[in-house]
Amino acid sequence: MAKELKELTSREENYSQWYNDLVLKAGLAEYSAVRGSMVIKPYGYAIWEKMQRALDDMFKETGHVNAYFPLFIPKSFFSREAKHVEGFAKECAVVTHYRLMNDGQGGVTVDPDAKLEEELVVRPTSETIIWNTYKGWIQSYRDLPILCNQWANVVRWEMRTRLFLRTAEFLWQEGHTAHETRQEAEEETLRMVNVYRDFAEGWMGVPVVVGHKSESERFAGAEDTLTIEALMQDGKALQSGTSHFLGQNFAKAFDVQFANREGKLQYVWATSWGVSTRLMGALIMAHSDNNGLVLPPKLAPIQVVLVPIYKGAEEHATVCGRLHEIADSLKQKGISVKVDDRDNVRSGFKFAEYELKGVPVRLALGPRDMASGTIELARRDTLSKEVVPQEGLADRIEALMDEIQRNIFAKALSFRESMTTVVDDYGEFKRLLDEKGGFLLAHWDGTPETEEAIKTETKATIRCIPLDAPYEEGKCIYTGKPSNRRVIFARSY
Amino acid sequence: MAKELKELTSREENYSQWYNDLVLKAGLAEYSAVRGSMVIKPYGYAIWEKMQRALDDMFKETGHVNAYFPLFIPKSFFSREAKHVEGFAKECAVVTHYRLMNDGQGGVTVDPDAKLEEELVVRPTSETIIWNTYKGWIQSYRDLPILCNQWANVVRWEMRTRLFLRTAEFLWQEGHTAHETRQEAEEETLRMVNVYRDFAEGWMGVPVVVGHKSESERFAGAEDTLTIEALMQDGKALQSGTSHFLGQNFAKAFDVQFANREGKLQYVWATSWGVSTRLMGALIMAHSDNNGLVLPPKLAPIQVVLVPIYKGAEEHATVCGRLHEIADSLKQKGISVKVDDRDNVRSGFKFAEYELKGVPVRLALGPRDMASGTIELARRDTLSKEVVPQEGLADRIEALMDEIQRNIFAKALSFRESMTTVVDDYGEFKRLLDEKGGFLLAHWDGTPETEEAIKTETKATIRCIPLDAPYEEGKCIYTGKPSNRRVIFARSY
Numbered sequence: 005m006a007k008e009l010k011e012l013t014s015r016e017e018n019y020s021q022w023y024n025d026l027v028l029k030a031g032l033a034e035y036s037a038v039r040g041s042m043v044i045k046p047y048g049y050a051i052w053e054k055m056q057r058a059l060d061d062m063f064k065e066t067g068h069v070n071a072y073f074p075l076f077i078p079k080s081f082f083s084r085e086a087k088h089v090e091g092f093a094k095e096c097a098v099v100t101h102y103r104l105m106n107d108g109q110g111g112v113t114v115d116p117d118a119k120l121e122e123e124l125v126v127r128p129t130s131e132t133i134i135w136n137t138y139k140g141w142i143q144s145y146r147d148l149p150i151l152c153n154q155w156a157n158v159v160r161w162e163m164r165t166r167l168f169l170r171t172a173e174f175l176w177q178e179g180h181t182a183h184e185t186r187q188e189a190e191e192e193t194l195r196m197v198n199v200y201r202d203f204a205e206g207w208m209g210v211p212v213v214v215g216h217k218s219e220s221e222r223f224a225g226a227e228d229t230l231t232i233e234a235l236m237q238d239g240k241a242l243q244s245g246t247s248h249f250l251g252q253n254f255a256k257a258f259d260v261q262f263a264n265r266e267g268k269l270q271y272v273w274a275t276s277w278g279v280s281t282r283l284m285g286a287l288i289m290a291h292s293d294n295n296g297l298v299l300p301p302k303l304a305p306i307q308v309v310l311v312p313i314y315k316g317a318e319e320h321a322t323v324c325g326r327l328h329e330i331a332d333s334l335k336q337k338g339i340s341v342k343v344d345d346r347d348n349v350r351s352g353f354k355f356a357e358y359e360l361k362g363v364p365v366r367l368a369l370g371p372r373d374m375a376s377g378t379i380e381l382a383r384r385d386t387l388s389k390e391v392v393p394q395e396g397l398a399d400r401i402e403a404l405m406d407e408i409q410r411n412i413f414a415k416a417l418s419f420r421e422s423m424t425t426v427v428d429d430y431g432e433f434k435r436l437l438d439e440k441g442g443f444l445l446a447h448w449d450g451t452p453e454t455e456e457a458i459k460t461e462t463k464a465t466i467r468c469i470p471l472d473a474p475y476e477e478g479k480c481i482y483t484g485k486p487s488n489r490r491v492i493f494a495r496s497y
Numbered sequence: 498m499a500k501e502l503k504e505l506t507s508r509e510e511n512y513s514q515w516y517n518d519l520v521l522k523a524g525l526a527e528y529s530a531v532r533g534s535m536v537i538k539p540y541g542y543a544i545w546e547k548m549q550r551a552l553d554d555m556f557k558e559t560g561h562v563n564a565y566f567p568l569f570i571p572k573s574f575f576s577r578e579a580k581h582v583e584g585f586a587k588e589c590a591v592v593t594h595y596r597l598m599n600d601g602q603g604g605v606t607v608d609p610d611a612k613l614e615e616e617l618v619v620r621p622t623s624e625t626i627i628w629n630t631y632k633g634w635i636q637s638y639r640d641l642p643i644l645c646n647q648w649a650n651v652v653r654w655e656m657r658t659r660l661f662l663r664t665a666e667f668l669w670q671e672g673h674t675a676h677e678t679r680q681e682a683e684e685e686t687l688r689m690v691n692v693y694r695d696f697a698e699g700w701m702g703v704p705v706v707v708g709h710k711s712e713s714e715r716f717a718g719a720e721d722t723l724t725i726e727a728l729m730q731d732g733k734a735l736q737s738g739t740s741h742f743l744g745q746n747f748a749k750a751f752d753v754q755f756a757n758r759e760g761k762l763q764y765v766w767a768t769s770w771g772v773s774t775r776l777m778g779a780l781i782m783a784h785s786d787n788n789g790l791v792l793p794p795k796l797a798p799i800q801v802v803l804v805p806i807y808k809g810a811e812e813h814a815t816v817c818g819r820l821h822e823i824a825d826s827l828k829q830k831g832i833s834v835k836v837d838d839r840d841n842v843r844s845g846f847k848f849a850e851y852e853l854k855g856v857p858v859r860l861a862l863g864p865r866d867m868a869s870g871t872i873e874l875a876r877r878d879t880l881s882k883e884v885v886p887q888e889g890l891a892d893r894i895e896a897l898m899d900e901i902q903r904n905i906f907a908k909a910l911s912f913r914e915s916m917t918t919v920v921d922d923y924g925e926f927k928r929l930l931d932e933k934g935g936f937l938l939a940h941w942d943g944t945p946e947t948e949e950a951i952k953t954e955t956k957a958t959i960r961c962i963p964l965d966a967p968y969e970e971g972k973c974i975y976t977g978k979p980s981n982r983r984v985i986f987a988r989s990y
Contacts, residue, residue, distance in 0.1 A: 036630065037574070038617060041567035043630050046645060049564045071542045074534035075619075075650055075666050076590070079597065081530070083604045093597040097569070098607050099619065100593045102654040104572065104586040111576045114591050114616055123607055124531060126568075126592065126619070137529065137536050152539060157568055157650065161595040173568050 012360070014294045019238040023289060027167045030297050030360050032284065040165040040172030047361065048284065050305035052175070055283060056155065058207050058302070059177065062199050068151040068179060073133050075157075076124035081132035084257040088131065091224020095161040097126040097172075126159040131225060131250070131276055134180045135258040142182060142272060144263045149192075150182040158280075168285035169242075169497050176280035182272045184264065186251075189273035190228075193249040196277040197230040200245035208283065209300040209412035210234045210290045211420050212244060213443070213492060215468025220452045223276075227251035233467040233492065235420045236289040239441020241467045241494035244286045247277035285497070290416050291385075297362025298385055300412045301405040308334055308401060309358045310343045311351055313370030320347050323369055330367065330379070333398040339405065359384060364408050365401060385412050426490070430481050433493070437462050443494050447487035449480035458482050458493070467492040505853070507787045512731040516782060520660045523790050523853050525777065533658040533665030540854065541777060543798035545668070548776060549648065551700050551795070552670065555692050561644045561672060566626050568650075569617035574625040577750040581624065584717020588654040590619040590665075619652040624718060624743070624769055627673045628751040635675060635765060637756045642685075643675040651773075661778035662735075662990050669773035675765045677757065679744075682766035683721075686742040689770040690723040693738035701776065702793040702905035703727045703783045704913050705737060706936070706985060708961025713945045716769075720744035726960040726985065728913045729782040732934020734960045734987035737779045740770035778990070783909050784878075790855025791878055793905045794898040801827055801894060802851045803836045804844055806863030813840055816862055823860065823872070826891040832898065852877060857901050858894060878905050919983070923974050926986070930955050936987050940980035942973035951975050951986070960985045 012029055013021040027033050032048030035041075044052065060070070076099060082089040103118030127133065134152075141147060159173045168174075179196060183189040197214055204212045212232035222229045226248035234244045252271040255261070261269045291298040301307050310331055312323040324345045331341045342363075344354050351368065358366055366382040373379050379397065382389040385408050392400065423442030427433050436444055448454060448466065458481075459465050473489040480487050505522055506514040520526050525541030528534075537545065553563070569592060575582040596611030620626065627645075634640060652666045672689060676682040690707055697705045705725035715722040719741035727737045745764040748754070754762045784791040794800050803824055805816040817838045824834045835856075837847050844861065851859055859875040866872050872890065875882045878901050885893065916935030920926050929937055941947060941959065951974075952958050966982040973980050 034630075034633070036567045037571055037626065038567045038569045041569060043567065044565040046562040046564045050562065052565075053563060069539040069543065070546060071539045072537040072545075072668065074529045074531045074536065075652065076531045076534060078530055079605060079607075082597065089597075089605055093599075093605050096595070096597050097592045097617070098594040098597065099590045100607065101591040102589070104575065104582075104589050104591065104618070106586075112572060112582055112586050114572075114593065124590070125597070133529065133531075137527075140527070159568065175565065 012294065012296065015237065022294070023285075024167065026288060026292055026296060030362070032288070033167045035167070038172070040162055042167055042171050042173075044175070044281070047305065051287070051299070051303055052281060052284060054303045054305065055203075055207070056177075059199075059203055059279065060155075062203060063153050063177075063179065066195060066199060068153050068181075070154060071152045072154055072156070073130050073137060075127055077127050077130070077133045079123045079125055081136060082125060084132065085225045085253055087253075088225035088257075092128045092160075096128055097159045097161055099124040099126065127156070128158055128160045129276075129278075130154070130156070130158075130178055131180065131254050132258070135254040135260060135274070138180075138182055138272070139258050139260045142260055142262050145184050145265055148182055148184045148262065148272065149188065151179075151192075152181065153177055153179040166285075166497075168281055168288070171281075174281045176278050178276060178278040181275045182255075182260070183275070184262070184273070186273050189251075189275050190249055192275045193228065193230055193247045193277070196275070197232060197245070197247035200232045200247065200277075200279060203279075204232055204234065204244055204283075204286070205413060207300065207302045208287050208290070209409060209416060210244070210286055211413065211417040213468060213470050215470040215473070215492065217246070217468060218452070218455055218466045218491070220455055221466065223248045225250060225253050226276075227253070230471075231468050233494075234286050234290060235423055235443060235494070236286070236497070237419065238289070239423055239495075241443065241492075241496040242282075242286050242289070243467070243496065244283060245277070245279040248275060250274035250276060291412055292362070295356075295387070296360030298412065299362035299364060301364045301409050304362065304364050305340065306342045306358075306361070306363050307339050307405060308341045308365045308367060309354075309363045310341060310367045310369070311354050311358075312345060313351055313368055317347070319371055320345070323371065323374065326374060327367075327369055330369075330394065330397060334401060337398050337402045339398075339401060355382075365404060383408060385415070428478070428481060433464075433481055434462055437464055437495060441495065443467070443492045445490040446481040446493055447478035447489075448491050448493075449483050449485035449487055454480060454482050462495075464493045464495050467494050467496060505787065505789065508730065515787070516778075517660065519781060519785055519789060523855070525781070526660045528660070531665070533655055535660055535664050535666075537668070537774070540798065544780070544792070544796055545774060545777060547796045547798065548696075548700070549670075552692075552696055552772065553648075555696060556646050556670075556672065559688060559692060561646045561674075563647060564645045565647055565649070566623050566630060568620055570620050570623070570626045572616045572618055574629060575618060577625065578718045578746055580746075581718035581750075585621045585653075589621055590652045590654055592617040592619065620649070621651055621653045622769075622771075623647070623649070623651075623671055624673065624747050625751070628747040628753060628767070631673075631675055631765070632751050632753045635753055635755050638677050638758055641675055641677045641755065641765065642681065644672075644685075645674070646670055646672040659778075659990075661774055661781070664774075667774045669771050671769060671771040674768045675748075675753070676768070677755070677766070679766050682744075682768050683742055685768045686721065686723055686740045686770070689768070690725060690738070690740035693725045693740065693770075693772060696772075697725055697727065697737055697776075697779075698906060700793065700795045701780050701783070702902060702909060703737070703779055704906065704910040706961060706963050708963040708966070708985065710739070710961060711945070711948055711959045711984070713948055714959065716741045718743060718746050719769075720746070723964075724961050726987075727779050727783060728916055728936060728987070729779070729990070730912065731782070732916055732988075734936065734985075734989040735775075735779050735782065736960070736989065737776060738770070738772040741768060743767035743769060784905055785855070788849075788880070789853030791905065792855035792857060794857045794902050797855065797857050798833065799835045799851075799854070799856050800832050800898060801834045801858045801860060802847075802856045803834060803860045803862070804847050804851075805838060806844055806861055806866075810840070812864055813838070816864065816867065819867060820860075820862055823862075823887065823890060827894060830891050830895045832891075832894060848875075858897060876901060878908070921971070921974065926957075926974055927955055930957055930988060934988065936960070936985045938983040939974040939986055940971035940982075941984050941986075942976050942978035942980055947973060947975050955988075957986045957988050960987050960989060
């Protein structure tokens with residue numbers, strides 16, 4: 005482990021390599037034999053499970069239920085919504101056959117007789133198949149709203165992939181709701197982006213800006229896309245979750261009408277919203293350091309690790325005995341613990357291993373502590389150590405979990421604030437992008453042409469038009485045309 | 498709802514149609530636009546979620562962790578294990594292209610330039626991709642055991658499909674474990690089939706027989722398959738879960754060796770085990786009646802429904818007020834409740850609706866009950882009703898949940914016992930299959946030829962060789978050759 009740790013590239017040297025090393029060495033995920041597809045390893049999956057559980061509870065608290073829709077979508081469904089097909093057709097995995105056969109040389113080949121009449125697309129997102137289903141569920145306003153979510157895998161054939169951030173297959177949830185009125189659907193769109201904000205900030209410890217996407221960054225088929233945008237430690241933005249107001253686009257594409265309260269037929273209003281395993285990338289990049297992961301306690305599979313310091317089998321037994329007692333007192337507080345009583349691994353190796361894995365608190369107990377009734381407590385977030393009394397330890401650690409959770413968020417927030425710059429000069433804008441990065445608050449004339457020109461020249465995009473952006477008269481940083489609020493520009497993942 | 502209920506075909510009239518009606522009308526699932534793929538509707542999915550949670554807890558209690566492996570498997574991986582490819586090649590969905598393009602007529606077509614070099618198979622099961630991954634995880638005995646499970650969707654291109662029982666895509670869990678020794682892997686195989694038995698009997702209320710599959714019914718690539726076999730109300734068997742001892746077959750196919758405790762390289766021993774949404778079919782067919790679903794309390798999304806009986810808005814408000822108080826007292830016991838306070842639906846309709854949905858207990862409260870401090874309590878499993886005091890109601894219902902859970906199991910067990918027949922004459926064997934069905938305990942000479950002949954003549958297969966089958970000398974029911982234990986024959990789903 006110490007050897008492996010040494011191989012963790014430093015953030016300063018090569019951020020991208022550091023990230024990749026960290027994902028691999030902390031045992032979170034790895035590439036598979038299938039191009040662009042990843043294996044999510046048990047430790048990474050345990051974090052994802054905690055994310056899922058928390059989000060699922062939040063969805064249910066806001067009145068949503070889960071369901072499951074087919075993986076395969078008939079090819080023709082995609083053409084029904086013009087912008088949707090434009091946005092997704094270029095990255096679809098397509099099933100054309102339903103059988104293999106012996107190739108006569110010990111291998112297998114696709115059976116040419118088993119060709120599908122209509123090819124099936126592996127879902128890149130499920131609006132089309134779901135709205136085709138909702139058609140059968142909705143006749144009258146009494147059938148509304150429909151508030152469904154599904155946890156599923158999706159496939160988008162990305163050319164350049166990166167573990168968690170961009171993979172051909174990924175795991176996500178997608179909410180799909182149907183409403184009587186535009187207002188109700190717009191409220192739902194906002195409600196869910198706020199759920200994502202609460203989750204990112206309250207659970208992941210990642211501060212986010214909530215805002216509208218510009219027209220060119222909108223979801224293919226949406227009338228409005230709300231987003232949560234996070235800032236990574238290298239000064240690049242990461243879109244971490246989106247909530248779309250779909251208007252009546254999919255209802256029209258799949259002819260989903262309902263009899264309203266006046267008995268008249270009208271098209272249904274829709275939203276969709278999703279977060280994915282990409283959140284794992286946000287979590288890793290927002291907090292981790294050169295020693296490895298830093299996990300907020302609420303998402304840490306192991307919150308406290310207990311390590312014995314000892315010489316010889318007898319001392320090992322005595323110290324571990326006490327550690328198990330302490331572990332039990334922590335479990336009673338609902339804290340997830342691990343006693344690492346392996347006697348064939350040096351404690352220094354263990355320390356490095358749990359730092360790499362981001363365990364929030366480490367307790368180390370030796371014979372001297374046994375005598376004095378103390379224990380060594382190390383925090384992963386601050387890398388600080390102190391010797392504390394064993395008495396009252398469980399209460400202390402329970403409080404510490406909250407403190408660490410808050411501190412991780414506060415640190416990320418303070419970083420983001422230090423990396424958010426108000427800028428009015430295009431030269432300065434370009435210099436900041438190259439030398440500092442971060443969020444640049446600048447005026448924009450509101451046209452896709454300007455947005456595109458800035459993107460081409462600087463690789464920065466409009467991350468969002470913040471919901472809380474105050475009215476402010478100004479001039480577009482690129483064209484000098486009038487603007488009445490600042491938007492956030494950044495380079496992004 | 499009453500109208501819809503009337504349309505529920507009776508079990509006696511047409512069991513198969515009854516099942517299909519029930520799945521549709523109780524809102525569990527429906528067919529989708531994609532041949533053989535189903536939509537699992539919110540109420541069905543809520544039951545599946547409860548199954549998942551219970552199973553997942555049991556897997557974790559037995560030391561397993563979750564992970565996620567790719568949906569796509571390179572075609573060539575399948576050829577590596579000869580029996581495995583033979584078993585699965587004929588039912589594989591194959592991805593051949595990764596892009597669509599405009600067809601110039603408003604639609605889309607597969608882009609011929611985006612053909613994959615090697616086709617990808619949509620996983621029908623994941624042994625191959627997982628053992629290819631394990632190769633990188635296993636070097637020494639210290640890396641063993643690996644005890645992974647994944648919750649995933651899989652695709653098997655079935656020609657005749659049936660909701661939950663046999664669909665092209667289904668949801669399941671698949672455990673894949675790697676071990677140092679044959680003995681450890683065999684113990685794991687047995688441990689997990691026993692977990693399935695405990696789940697089927699303790700949660701679903703479905704009694705099962707645990708046994709070995711005969712060679713011809715084994716999983717493709719396994720050395721031994723253990724199964725849990727349940728009996729449905731129409732006298733047909735349903736294989737409900739399987740646990741496979743894979744020997745070293747996949748380790749050899751993917752060259753996964755480890756340095757053992759003596760420092761010598763040897764192949765790893767493996768198991769795999771799975772249950773799927775097919776369990777939903779077992780749950781429905783084991784207990785339901787002509788009024789609809791009968792759910793065991795442990796898996797019921799709503800355990801108690803409370804319905805007001807009233808005339809006029811004022812009475813409605815008073816009665817519902819009291820019902821909400823009662824509901825709160827039940828929630829405090831951890832019971833999931835629903836107060837149906839809709840004032841535009843007659844109580845008779847509500848009663849029928851919750852019977853259809855299998856809610857274990859219904860409470861109805863009217864003004865007379867308000868005066869007398871009583872309430873009407875109806876049990877779904879027995880369809881019995883009684884008027885009970887409101888005082889002590891929460892305790893009574895808490896106890897009733899256990900009683901109903903036990904009663905549902907006892908009823909299914911008693912049915913299975915009445916449908917299990919010891920038979921020694923082939924004529925009688927055939928007569929029983931045609932006239933009664935059920936499990937037939939008969940002697941078999943142990944050859945695949947005899948098994949095949951019986952299957953061809955009677956459509957009955959060997960469901961399993963029960964683990965607890967006592968030694969008993971006898972003669973094969975078909976050939977008269979010697980046999981030393983009875984096996985279970987039945988027609989099956």
